[in-house]
Amino acid sequence: MEHIVTVQDAVTAFASWLEPTGAELDAIELEMPVITAExxxxxxxIATLDRPVSELDVRRVRRADRRVLAARRVLANKPAGEAA
Structure with missing residues (x-):
């Protein structure tokens, strides 16, 4: 005799109460420039992994790194609770 095991976790994984809250979505939106820059x-x-690194690749990585730092600086300097 085989026992039937419920898959409650799989069934409830898509329950509406597991959706992100409005505050969580606002926090993600606030951090989106940092996420995009990263x-x-x-x-x-990744583009530099499978080939010799050229000067153009170095500049591209350096520019992308500066964009990440700038986006993090802007995020860090925003007053607490500011949404945009």
Missing amino acids: VELLDAQ
């Missing part, structure tokens, strides 16, 4: 930096770094 993705661009990662793209630039």
Whole structure:
């Protein structure tokens, strides 16, 4: 005889109460420039993995790194609770 095991976690994984709250979505939106800059930096770094690094690649990574730092600076200097 086989026992039927419920998959409660899989069924409730998509329950509405597990959705992000409005505050969480606002926090993500506030951090989106940093996230985008970090993705661009990662793209630039990945592009240099499988080939010799050229001067153009170095500049691209450096520019992307500066964008990440600038986005983090802007985020850090925003007053607490500021949404935009």
